[in-house]
Amino acid sequence: MRPKLSELCKIKPHELRLLSHEEASLKIINLLKESRAELALELKAYLERMCKDYDYLSSLNWKLQYIDRTIESREQDYEEMMS
DSSP states (O other): OOOOHHHHHOOOHHHHHTSOHHHHHHHHHHHHHHHHHHHHHHHHHHHHTTOOOHHHHHHHHHHHHHHHHHHHHHHHHHHHHHO
């Protein structure tokens, strides 16, 4: 199941309604980067504890990959919008 954007970067949709499209896009990109950093630290800590729970590890890894793809896509959209 694909995670919702609000789950990945802890954003509330009503916060974006007051922003322009460009500002909202940039805010989402920055929040996704913050979320990715937090997940990467969580994954590192998890691996350091040598936890054997494959499902949890797989879920964290999948979320990191999804966030990376989403950041890349949103940055491309933002660059196209600004050019």
